Amino acid sequence: xxxxxxxxxxxxxxxxxxxxxxxxxxxxxxxxxxxxxxxIAFLILVWIxxxxxxxxxxxxxxxxxxxxDEAGKAAEQAQEKAEAAEEKIADSLKQAxxxxxxxxxxxxxxxxxxxxxxxxxxxxxxxRIVAEAHEDIQKxxxxxxxxxxxxxxxxxxxxxxxxxxxxxxxxxxTALIKQSVEGAKK
Amino acid sequence: MILTTFAASSEPHISLAAEEIFKLGPVSITNSIILxxxxxxxxxxLLFYVANMLQNGKRNFVTGVVQWAFEGFYGQAEEIIxxxxxxxxxxxxxxxxxxVILVTYWLSVLPGVGTITVNGTPLFRAxxxxxxFTFALAIITVVAxxxxxxxxxxxxxxxxxxxKNPIKDxxxxxxxxxxxxxxxxxxxxxxxxxxxxxxxxxxxxxxxxLLTGYVAGLVLPFFMAFELFIGFIQAYVFFxxxxxxxxxALATHGDHSSSxxxxxVTATPAKQE
Numbered sequence: 001x002x003x004x005x006x007x008x009x010x011x012x013x014x015x016x017x018x019x020x021x022x023x024x025x026x027x028x029x030x031x032x033x034x035x036x037x038x039x040i041a042f043l044i045l046v047w048i049x050x051x052x053x054x055x056x057x058x059x060x061x062x063x064x065x066x067x068x069d070e071a072g073k074a075a076e077q078a079q080e081k082a083e084a085a086e087e088k089i090a091d092s093l094k095q096a097x098x099x100x101x102x103x104x105x106x107x108x109x110x111x112x113x114x115x116x117x118x119x120x121x122x123x124x125x126x127x128r129i130v131a132e133a134h135e136d137i138q139k140x141x142x143x144x145x146x147x148x149x150x151x152x153x154x155x156x157x158x159x160x161x162x163x164x165x166x167x168x169x170x171x172x173x174t175a176l177i178k179q180s181v182e183g184a185k186k
Numbered sequence: 187m188i189l190t191t192f193a194a195s196s197e198p199h200i201s202l203a204a205e206e207i208f209k210l211g212p213v214s215i216t217n218s219i220i221l222x223x224x225x226x227x228x229x230x231x232l233l234f235y236v237a238n239m240l241q242n243g244k245r246n247f248v249t250g251v252v253q254w255a256f257e258g259f260y261g262q263a264e265e266i267i268x269x270x271x272x273x274x275x276x277x278x279x280x281x282x283x284x285x286v287i288l289v290t291y292w293l294s295v296l297p298g299v300g301t302i303t304v305n306g307t308p309l310f311r312a313x314x315x316x317x318x319f320t321f322a323l324a325i326i327t328v329v330a331x332x333x334x335x336x337x338x339x340x341x342x343x344x345x346x347x348x349x350k351n352p353i354k355d356x357x358x359x360x361x362x363x364x365x366x367x368x369x370x371x372x373x374x375x376x377x378x379x380x381x382x383x384x385x386x387x388x389x390x391x392x393x394x395x396l397l398t399g400y401v402a403g404l405v406l407p408f409f410m411a412f413e414l415f416i417g418f419i420q421a422y423v424f425f426x427x428x429x430x431x432x433x434x435a436l437a438t439h440g441d442h443s444s445s446x447x448x449x450x451v452t453a454t455p456a457k458q459e
Contacts, residue, residue: 029203029317033213038222039322045226045286049233050278056237057256058274 153177199300200389204316205307221299222313225290233285259284259425266429267436272334276432279330283323284425287314291384291417295410300392314384314420317377324376327428328369335435344435372431376424383420387413 156177204216236252239245259281260273267273293299294312302309313319335344348366352359391409398405 025317025321027203030321031214031318034216034219035318035322037213038219038319039325041226042282042286042322042326045230046279046282049230049282053233053237054278054281056241057253058260060240060253061257061260 149181153181156180199303199306199308200392202385204311204318207304207307207309216316217308217311218313218316218319221293221310222290222316222319225293225313226286228293229285229289232289256281262426263429266426267433269436272338272432272436273429276330276334276429279326280425280428283327283428284421287323287380287424288417288421290314291387291420292414294384294388295391295413295417300388301395312384312388314380315388317381320377320381320384321373323380323424324373327376327424327431328373330428331432331435332369334432338436372427376427380420380424383416387416 153174157174160177204218206214207217207220208215232248232252236249239249240253260277263277263280264270264273267276290313293310294315296310299310299312300308332344335347339347348362350359350362391406391413394409395402395406
């Protein structure tokens with residue numbers, strides 16, 4: 001076991017001992033030819049992968065980014081459209097409310113007008129009915145008066161006839177009675 | 187081929203440097219490179235598979251996870267850098283670092299890493315446990331941040347971040363020197379942090395396996411899970427620091443406070459271009 005732990009130090013020491021003039025890098029295993037070869041080989045590897053492999057990966061990343069951008073734009077446009085639609089709906093609602101208010105106001109005005117008109121018509125009609133009734137009453141009164149007048153004349157004539165029987169004839173009585181009645185009217 | 191003998195090591199073999207398995211012409215192929223090649227192969231295959239599936243509009247759990255990680259990290263890159271165009275330019279480098287570090291780190295947890303040996307040398311070693319690799323990544327990060335800084339501020343504008351007239355602005359001149367030193371400290375910090383964690387992880391697993399003996403099969407999974415977690419954290423830290431260093435390099439002088447020297451804690455994203 002002890003040989004195991006001393007081997008590393010011994011190897012390093014022997015390397016230093018055998019190559020006293022070697023610099024520290026050489027003692028650490030640096031072989032400049034090998035290093036240059038590895039450097040060139042690695043650059044070639046980078047070039048090959050950069051030419052044939054990575055463009056595929058990068059294209060996929062770009063495509064995905066493009067899709068994300070497009071989706072973002074579409075979402076933005078949809079948002080704008082939604083906002084515009086909301087505004088339009090709000091405007092439409094406002095317009096509809098205004099129209100509804102106008103309609104209600106118009107309806108109220110029309111209703112008021114109709115009521116007023118109906119009231120006026122009813123009033124006119126009632127007045128007419130009243131006037132007609134007055135007229136009829138007047139006519140009836142006149143007719144009654146005439147009838148009364150005739151009856152009165154007849155009664156008075158009868159009474160006068162009975163009172164002054166034989167003094168005058170019927171024709172004279174009638175004339176006198178009419179004259180008396182006219183005088184009474186005045 | 188040198189690969190002649192494969193045998194499970196009875197004693198742990200610990201070496202600070204990656205070890206040569208065989209030579210390919212003048213280039214020595216180390217054990218970290220062998221596992222690194224496998225790891226990079228797995229990473230490339232996985233990413234191509236997922237990209238192909240996504241291109242054909244097919245999805246499954248693997249594609250979902252990779253795509254989710256990719257998109258998450260891309261979002262972070264945009265947040266840290268602040269400018270989408272620059273983030274898209276630097277991102278392939280940062281995310282490749284993340285995936286490669288993650289997969290190669292995780293491969294070190296596989297049974298056989300450190301235990302299968304060839305002539306006494308482990309056949310596999312995690313790539314992040316090789317300072318050559320982590321140093322190379324750190325150099326790329328620092329150079330890339332400088333390149334983007336020069337692109338934004340111009341060559342002299344970028345140099346002006348470090349060199350200021352000490353008579354007109356003595357504090358700024360001192361701050362410029364500290365910034366210049368800071369660039370090198372970032373290089374060292376980036377490379378040694380990853381290397382240290384990966385190397386320590388490998389050693390830890392080896393030691394636990396040795397110390398626990400016959401019950402290693404019961405104990406090791408907990409440490410392996412811990413190593414997987416550390417691997418993810420290290421890959422993520424490297425990814426974030428790459429972006430933060432670039433962001434700091436792109437920031438104009440007035441954009442950042444003196445706390446920029448602790449970029450892992452605070453970072454001021456570059457202004458939108």
